[in-house]
Amino acid sequence: xxxxxxxxxxxxxxxxxxxxxxxxxxxxxxxxxxxxxxxxxxxxxxxxxxxxxxxxxxxxxxxxxxxxxxxxxxxxxxxxxxxxxxxxxxxxxxxxxxxxxxxxxxxxxxxxxxxxxxxxxxxxxxxxxxxxxxxxxxxxxxxxxxxxxxxxxxxxxxxxxxxxxxxxxxxxxxxxxxxxxxxxxx
Numbered sequence: 146x147x148x149x150x151x152x153x154x155x156x157x158x159x160x161x162x163x164x165x166x167x168x169x170x171x172x173x174x175x176x177x178x179x180x181x182x183x184x185x186x187x188x189x190x191x192x193x194x195x196x197x198x199x200x201x202x203x204x205x206x207x208x209x210x211x212x213x214x215x216x217x218x219x220x221x222x223x224x225x226x227x228x229x230x231x232x233x234x235x236x237x238x239x240x241x242x243x244x245x246x247x248x249x250x251x252x253x254x255x256x257x258x259x260x261x262x263x264x265x266x267x268x269x270x271x272x273x274x275x276x277x278x279x280x281x282x283x284x285x286x287x288x289x290x291x292x293x294x295x296x297x298x299x300x301x302x303x304x305x306x307x308x309x310x311x312x313x314x315x316x317x318x319x320x321x322x323x324x325x326x327x328x329x330x331x
Contacts, residue, residue: 147261149192149254151273152184152286155300156293161270163294170292174319177288178215184286185222189263192254192276195232197269198243205240231272251279274302284327285309291320 153161154171162168173181193201204223209216228243235245246253254276258265267273267282276282287300308329315323 147258148264148283149281150266150284151282153300154288156290158293159300160294160297161300162298164296171290175215177317177321182218188266190227190265192229192267194269194272195235198230202240249275254281270298277305287324289322
């Protein structure tokens with residue numbers, strides 16, 4: 146059975162974007178980006194909300210000739226994965242290997258987890274919140290960035306209680322800390 150993994154780069158106070166919607170403070174350096182690439186390599190399918198999809202879609206057609214190897218590597222990982230975008234407003238996908246679903250269906254995601262040959266990743270805080278509340282997320286992978294932004298888009302939803310088991314941790318030279326948790330038994 147495939148795992149559903151929620152990965153995010155987050156401020157120390159729990160936000161993926163600040164109150165103005167900016168996330169420039171979270172851009173990974175080469176060391177962190179390379180680590181992320183290795184985590185993402187086994188993912189076969191990305192489940193994305195519309196806004197996250199629109200941010201990530203740049204990887205599809207990005208000119209890579211002048212980019213460093215870590216960027217070229219991630220672009221190949223992105224392009225090789227299937228994508229399911231949850232959107233009521235997006236008319237058609239702008240990337241290959243992509244389909245649009247009009248509504249979040251926890252049962253369909255459960256069925257997909259049972260049949261998928263590779264792990265799945267979920268992105269976008271609104272979509273991830275729905276999956277978390279439905280008990281679908283198996284792993285949480287956090288990259289804590291040494292910055293406090295004071296408000297914005299939360300990595301985790303309110304009104305949820307989940308017991309977690311620490312599986313891994315790693316400190317990077319730029320002060321970022323990686324934490325990997327499995328959803329524990331409730």
